Amino acid sequence: MYNFEYKNPVKIFFGKNTISKITAEIPENTRILLTYGGGSIMKNGVYDKVKKALKDFDVIDFGGIEVNPHYETCIKAVEVVKSENIDFLLSVGGGSVLDATKFIAAAVYHKTGDPWDILAKGAPVENAIPIGAVLTLPATGSEMNGNSVISRVSTTEKLAFSSLKVMPQFSVLDPECVFSLPEKQVANGVVDAFVHVMEQYLTFPVNAPLQDRMAESILLTLIEEGPKVLADRKDYDAAANFMWSATVALNGWISPGVPQDWATHGIGHELTAFHGIDHARTLAIVLPGVMNIKRESKKEKILQYAERIWGISTGTENERIDAAIQKTADFFESLGLPTTLTAYQIQAESVNRIVARFEQRGFKLGEKSDIDYTVVESILNDRL
Amino acid sequence: MYNFEYKNPVKIFFGKNTISKITAEIPENTRILLTYGGGSIMKNGVYDKVKKALKDFDVIDFGGIEVNPHYETCIKAVEVVKSENIDFLLSVGGGSVLDATKFIAAAVYHKTGDPWDILAKGAPVENAIPIGAVLTLPATGSEMNGNSVISRVSTTEKLAFSSLKVMPQFSVLDPECVFSLPEKQVANGVVDAFVHVMEQYLTFPVNAPLQDRMAESILLTLIEEGPKVLADRKDYDAAANFMWSATVALNGWISPGVPQDWATHGIGHELTAFHGIDHARTLAIVLPGVMNIKRESKKEKILQYAERIWGISTGTENERIDAAIQKTADFFESLGLPTTLTAYQIQAESVNRIVARFEQRGFKLGEKSDIDYTVVESILNDRL
Numbered sequence: 001m002y003n004f005e006y007k008n009p010v011k012i013f014f015g016k017n018t019i020s021k022i023t024a025e026i027p028e029n030t031r032i033l034l035t036y037g038g039g040s041i042m043k044n045g046v047y048d049k050v051k052k053a054l055k056d057f058d059v060i061d062f063g064g065i066e067v068n069p070h071y072e073t074c075i076k077a078v079e080v081v082k083s084e085n086i087d088f089l090l091s092v093g094g095g096s097v098l099d100a101t102k103f104i105a106a107a108v109y110h111k112t113g114d115p116w117d118i119l120a121k122g123a124p125v126e127n128a129i130p131i132g133a134v135l136t137l138p139a140t141g142s143e144m145n146g147n148s149v150i151s152r153v154s155t156t157e158k159l160a161f162s163s164l165k166v167m168p169q170f171s172v173l174d175p176e177c178v179f180s181l182p183e184k185q186v187a188n189g190v191v192d193a194f195v196h197v198m199e200q201y202l203t204f205p206v207n208a209p210l211q212d213r214m215a216e217s218i219l220l221t222l223i224e225e226g227p228k229v230l231a232d233r234k235d236y237d238a239a240a241n242f243m244w245s246a247t248v249a250l251n252g253w254i255s256p257g258v259p260q261d262w263a264t265h266g267i268g269h270e271l272t273a274f275h276g277i278d279h280a281r282t283l284a285i286v287l288p289g290v291m292n293i294k295r296e297s298k299k300e301k302i303l304q305y306a307e308r309i310w311g312i313s314t315g316t317e318n319e320r321i322d323a324a325i326q327k328t329a330d331f332f333e334s335l336g337l338p339t340t341l342t343a344y345q346i347q348a349e350s351v352n353r354i355v356a357r358f359e360q361r362g363f364k365l366g367e368k369s370d371i372d373y374t375v376v377e378s379i380l381n382d383r384l
Numbered sequence: 385m386y387n388f389e390y391k392n393p394v395k396i397f398f399g400k401n402t403i404s405k406i407t408a409e410i411p412e413n414t415r416i417l418l419t420y421g422g423g424s425i426m427k428n429g430v431y432d433k434v435k436k437a438l439k440d441f442d443v444i445d446f447g448g449i450e451v452n453p454h455y456e457t458c459i460k461a462v463e464v465v466k467s468e469n470i471d472f473l474l475s476v477g478g479g480s481v482l483d484a485t486k487f488i489a490a491a492v493y494h495k496t497g498d499p500w501d502i503l504a505k506g507a508p509v510e511n512a513i514p515i516g517a518v519l520t521l522p523a524t525g526s527e528m529n530g531n532s533v534i535s536r537v538s539t540t541e542k543l544a545f546s547s548l549k550v551m552p553q554f555s556v557l558d559p560e561c562v563f564s565l566p567e568k569q570v571a572n573g574v575v576d577a578f579v580h581v582m583e584q585y586l587t588f589p590v591n592a593p594l595q596d597r598m599a600e601s602i603l604l605t606l607i608e609e610g611p612k613v614l615a616d617r618k619d620y621d622a623a624a625n626f627m628w629s630a631t632v633a634l635n636g637w638i639s640p641g642v643p644q645d646w647a648t649h650g651i652g653h654e655l656t657a658f659h660g661i662d663h664a665r666t667l668a669i670v671l672p673g674v675m676n677i678k679r680e681s682k683k684e685k686i687l688q689y690a691e692r693i694w695g696i697s698t699g700t701e702n703e704r705i706d707a708a709i710q711k712t713a714d715f716f717e718s719l720g721l722p723t724t725l726t727a728y729q730i731q732a733e734s735v736n737r738i739v740a741r742f743e744q745r746g747f748k749l750g751e752k753s754d755i756d757y758t759v760v761e762s763i764l765n766d767r768l
Binding site for chain 2: 001002003004006008010011014208214217220224225237240245248253256
């Protein structure tokens with residue numbers, strides 16, 4: 001096991017009828033910017049519950065935050081924060097709204113230069129406005145970490161930053177929010193959480209059996225509970241198990257002391273940036289390719305994954321790896337997520353454009369930093 | 385799954401050569417009380433490393449904290465904190481030193497009445513001096529929670545309290561501390577952590593499969609790594625896996641949304657109070673009795689435990705439960721911990737004395753609050 005540092009101070013309120021808890025978590029006389037997305041919170045009753053809980057506060061609404069939230073929209077919110085003397089941001093929505101809220105919180109304090117530097121140049125987050133979250137969509141884990149991914153429309157870029165300073169003070173997770181989600185969002189959420197685990201698990205062994213088993217615990221639970229949620233959106237227990245699994249998939253509990261990959265995300269972000277494909281759907285396409293092309297350097301962990309998650313224990317090593325890749329793709333497909341570029345009519349010229357971007361940036365992906373643009377090309381060609 | 389609230393802000397520094405990290409974690413010009421136990425930290429080099437890291441601070445030593453720390457000793461430390469204007473407590477040792485340090489931190493601010501009320505009457509912890517910890521003995525999980533257990537010599541009582549306010553600001557976990565531990569302390573630590581998991585796991589199902597699997601992950605890892613540490617104390621990876629498992633066993637990661645038992649601890653504390661038996665050794669005695677006497681109300685979870693942890697899948701339900709109890713006791717015995725009262729020459733009259741205490745207190749133990757003094761009697765008689 002590697003040395004590690006871990007800290008996660010986010011307070012979680014989990015369960016039905018927990019939105020009212022937020023009242024006591026926000027200091028009196030706080031001016032709140034309520035950030036949200038396309039308005040689903042108006043239809044499912046969450047907005048009304050939040051407003052009721054905040055009735056003694058000054059609240060200004062800021063809606064319209066996009067899926068794959070836009071930098072340009074965030075900058076508009078920063079102006080509102082400044083002009084309205086906002087001192088607390090309450091994100092009500094899914095991971096996109098919360099990611100945007102985190103960036104807004106940090107950008108307000110970014111004094112010198114363009115706030116885009118936080119994303120593009122790793123400029124340090126000096127300070128941030130405190131954030132709270134009411135989560136309406138299990139998927140990204142953003143409710144219990146300091147990560148944020150923002151897209152810039154003008155340059156078709158999608159980039160991430162991470163800081164302890166933008167971790168929510170609290171997050172409310174009410175599984176009943178799942179009841180009104182469309183099938184596609186549930187399926188995307190299951191795959192998003194699944195791949196978050198894989199990025200922290202499917203690397204190389206460093207003798208960290210507890211972390212391995214905890215990662216496998218989440219994978220098995222998502223495989224078991226995901227289809228239940230799809231089959232019956234009002235199965236509260238299934239919704240709760242899915243929601244908590246998605247949080248634990250990326251809250252730092254399975255990553256201490258182990259290597260991490262994130263190549264699937266790195267490549268997937270470009271598919272979103274260029275083609276507008278939903279984040280989770282890009283992961284469903286790319287992961288089988290990463291597993292196939294990196295089968296040698298990930299061999300021990302793929303074989304462990306094959307046996308412990310899918311019960312694959314016979315055949316040669318290559319046969320077991322093939323079977324594990326197939327099982328993974330089959331799982332994604334069973335949830336309704338295609339696993340090839342072809343399914344999205346994406347062709348070789350688009351692969352070339354993405355590869356050129358990685359060549360230009362020059363950095364290498366993966367737990368061994370050995371995925372350069374030529375390997376990215378192999379991975380994407382594997383999915384044509 | 386039940387509704388739950390979760391928050392754990394403890395910062396963890398894990399790995400070899402991490403003690404020096406404490407320097408940056410304590411505010412400048414802080415007056416520190418360094419709390420420790422019997423002096424093993426002088427022999428294993430930890431004291432010197434801590435003192436080096438604190439060279440720019442005012443540090444006052446307070447050693448001699450007992451295993452099963454005494455209330456009377458803690459009160460002496462409270463006087464030192466007040467007279468020396470201490471504003472930070474650094475615990476350097478195992479769970480006993482840290483539990484004492486937590487009580488000292490809370491007792492300093494206990495203004496009205498006897499600080500013992502925090503333990504005996506659940507008096508609220510109004511405030512606490514900030515605490516840091518350098519852990520030298522994996523076992524109790526105290527390094528990442530707000531729990532503390534204190535013994536009062538004059539009344540042979542051993543009682544617990546819990547508060548977010550006494551959670552350490554940071555804890556340093558250096559697995560190399562395990563290298564110099566005596567066999568008995570390692571074995572005790574493995575069993576202590578194992579039973580912490582069982583208290584949160586072996587109850588009744590509430591459809592929380594992720595929590596179940598995470599609990600099982602810790603049990604399997606302790607069964608695998610514990611004997612390795614005993615066989616070769618300088619196996620760094622085994623020591624690290626044992627140490628991290630002991631922390632995760634009681635840091636709140638497996639308990640959200642599920643029922644908890646703690647009857648084994650409740651009864652075990654009396655064996656320590658009356659007979660001075662090591663904490664973990666009392667758990668090794670009591671747990672098989674709890675499993676046997678509560679086999680009906682714990683049936684589903686014992687059967688799941690039997691299959692997933694010990695691979696027991698054939699036979700009648702009662703046969704599988706018997707086999708699971710036997711495997712559990714065998715595991716404890718294999719580590720050198722006896723599992724009967726007889727092994728400690730404890731006889732019926734002592735059982736009567738403990739039962740009388742539970743009768744007098746009147747409260748009931750267990751996840752269903754159905755273990756009254758008559759059931760305690762059955763459990764203890766089972767271990768004669």
